[in-house]
Amino acid sequence: MTAPGEEQQVSSGFVRSYVITGGRGLPDAEDLSLVTLVTLAPDRQPPPNPSPEVKAIWELCSGGYLSVAEVAGHLGLPVGVARLLLQDLNQQGHLLRRKAPPPAQLVDRKILEEVLHGLQVRFG
Amino acid sequence: MTFPQGPVIWALVVVALVAVGAVLRARATNVKLRRHHAELRQERDALLHQRDELHVVHNGLLQRQSTELAEVRKDAEEETKAVLKAAVRTLQGLADEQQVVIEKAQRKYGDDPGILADLMAMDHANSQFGRRAQGIAVLCGGWLGRRETVASVFDVARSAQGRIRHFDRVRVNGQVNFSVVSRAVEPVAVVLAELLANATNYSAPGTPVEINIQAVPTGVCLIVDDAGLGMGQEEKDRAAALLSPQAAISVSSLGIPPQFGFAVSGMLAARYGFRVSVDSVSPYGGVRAVVLIPDELLTTEAPPAAAPAEAPEAAVSPAPQVRQADQWQAPAPAPTPLFPPTPQPDTATQPLAQITTTAGGLPKRRRKSPVSAVPSAEPQPVRSNEETASRLGAFQRGTRSGRDTTTTEGPEFQ
Numbered sequence: 001m002t003a004p005g006e007e008q009q010v011s012s013g014f015v016r017s018y019v020i021t022g023g024r025g026l027p028d029a030e031d032l033s034l035v036t037l038v039t040l041a042p043d044r045q046p047p048p049n050p051s052p053e054v055k056a057i058w059e060l061c062s063g064g065y066l067s068v069a070e071v072a073g074h075l076g077l078p079v080g081v082a083r084l085l086l087q088d089l090n091q092q093g094h095l096l097r098r099k100a101p102p103p104a105q106l107v108d109r110k111i112l113e114e115v116l117h118g119l120q121v122r123f124g
Numbered sequence: 125m126t127f128p129q130g131p132v133i134w135a136l137v138v139v140a141l142v143a144v145g146a147v148l149r150a151r152a153t154n155v156k157l158r159r160h161h162a163e164l165r166q167e168r169d170a171l172l173h174q175r176d177e178l179h180v181v182h183n184g185l186l187q188r189q190s191t192e193l194a195e196v197r198k199d200a201e202e203e204t205k206a207v208l209k210a211a212v213r214t215l216q217g218l219a220d221e222q223q224v225v226i227e228k229a230q231r232k233y234g235d236d237p238g239i240l241a242d243l244m245a246m247d248h249a250n251s252q253f254g255r256r257a258q259g260i261a262v263l264c265g266g267w268l269g270r271r272e273t274v275a276s277v278f279d280v281a282r283s284a285q286g287r288i289r290h291f292d293r294v295r296v297n298g299q300v301n302f303s304v305v306s307r308a309v310e311p312v313a314v315v316l317a318e319l320l321a322n323a324t325n326y327s328a329p330g331t332p333v334e335i336n337i338q339a340v341p342t343g344v345c346l347i348v349d350d351a352g353l354g355m356g357q358e359e360k361d362r363a364a365a366l367l368s369p370q371a372a373i374s375v376s377s378l379g380i381p382p383q384f385g386f387a388v389s390g391m392l393a394a395r396y397g398f399r400v401s402v403d404s405v406s407p408y409g410g411v412r413a414v415v416l417i418p419d420e421l422l423t424t425e426a427p428p429a430a431a432p433a434e435a436p437e438a439a440v441s442p443a444p445q446v447r448q449a450d451q452w453q454a455p456a457p458a459p460t461p462l463f464p465p466t467p468q469p470d471t472a473t474q475p476l477a478q479i480t481t482t483a484g485g486l487p488k489r490r491r492k493s494p495v496s497a498v499p500s501a502e503p504q505p506v507r508s509n510e511e512t513a514s515r516l517g518a519f520q521r522g523t524r525s526g527r528d529t530t531t532t533e534g535p536e537f538q
Contacts, residue, residue: 009270013227014309015279016251016286018244023292026237034235049299052278078234080241107522115519 017081020053026080027087034079037065037098038086044094053077053085058094065098201374208375209264212257216269219254226250248291255287255317258310259388263375268310268392274303276427277344277417281335284316290324290333298337301424302344308421311392312346315400318385319348319413327352327410343398343418351408363402366390397421 032038040061047054053075060066060074072082089095226247233239258268275283278299285294304312316335323333331351338345355363366373366386373387386402393400399416406412 009272013223014271014275014313015282016244016247017227017230018248019282019286019291021244026241029235029237052276072234078230078240078243080234080237106518108518111519112522 017078020051020077020081021084024084027083029080029083032068032083032086032090032097033099034067034069035099036068038068038071038090038095039063039065039098041094041096047089047092047094054089057082057085057089061095204375205264209261209266212261212264213266215257216254216261219250219257220269222250223247223254248286251287252289255314255321258314259318259384262314262388262391263373263378263384268314271306271309273309274306274423274425274427275309276303277337277346277422279427280304280309280313281316281337281346283313284320285335287313287317288321288324290329293324293331294320294333294335296335296337300337300339300344302339302422303425303427304417305421305423308396308398308417311396312398312415312417312421315389315392315398316346316348316415318389319400319402319415322385323348323350323352323411323413326350331408340416343416343422346415346417348413348415349406349408350410351406352410354405354410355402360403362386367393367400367402369394 038061040058046058050058056075057071060071066074068083068086069079071086072079075082086095090097226243230240230243230247233243262268276299278296281296285291285296288294320333320335327333327350333351334347334349336345336347336349338347363386367390369387369390373391375382378384378387389400393415398418398421400413401416402411402413404412404414
């Protein structure tokens, strides 16, 4: 028998991601993109018996808007898993979502060209 | 008158002589037979004695043979176990390594649901593979592998859930404010996984299997209930014998295909000092298996909030153990983007991210009011009196969107 000191160390994660999702299908990336901002809706009570991940999301999102990518990063989970949990909370009405800064609609190509020319003239 | 008497007398004499002769002969025969008999008896006694001696020798030989046979068997078993243990140790290491690679890939490609789902399927198969390897290692007297940190009882249950095929039939109920000490984390998870595997394998597909976590005066109970057919008395006796092992279990006694769930559970429970029993009936009619973790293996220490091994940086460098220590000591030197393949547009917030880091070394963004965090999401009204300012803003957003090729969101929704 090997002595306890010889025991190898296990370095893989402990709770598997498919257990956290419960083996459910993952939502589309378009649904809650990486840069979508989420926060808790005002005056919501947390769901009964939340999983540790949901609890962590609740705490993370209670202070203000965070992007989906940031939520996933703080939880240490793949984005798809965080997205599913956020989608659950959203369907229960706990979340407010705000999409990422929209692509500007008033870009004038002419101005951009003028600026570019100006910069080229000035800085070579 | 003498005449007739003469022949009678002669005849009598002759008869008497014959009789005497016969008697003498019979006696001689008798004496001879007796002597023979005595000789035979003597011979028999000698043979009997010899037989007894042989018997003793035979018994001695038999005994020697059986002890030698047992010794040879034991040696063979030990050698088999040693070979298996060494081989399985490699497999255990590889399974763990593969798990780390899969985790890394899950975080790297987590944004794509299709790829993530495939990676999860790989992860699932690999977890089961790892559990099997761990089971064989335990039976061969090897070790499971050690975790660095404590884990909450709830997470131990969920980790066990992830190691079986039909994990989606398992429900974990109840949370307690206890954690399992680091050295007992893997053993309890493996035992619970074996019990769950039995529960799901010996109950109808689709029926739920429940884990109920309950604090009891002497520790914490993990109760596994299935809705199967239950076990007969014979099976229960066998299980009880395996769960409280008196001696080392022979690998060859586990049958083909080997059923080592109870054997593994019994050995681990004995080694680490917790209790496993399967002798009660679940409320659903199946088996109720109970793991009792005593107070000695529990702690009130909270598990680390975001497991450091799960932090994105953990996936980058190849030596996890060393790196973990580094993570705790020094915060990440530079705020590396969370998801390198998809550059984020909010470059404006990066300087802020340098200020604080989480325990896991992640840059922590300061919470801001939504107004300051993002530009207004409403369609830009064209203000003729502030045209210059508006156009400057448009220019900024335009260049930003030009750099960001992934922003394909539709209109705002809530």
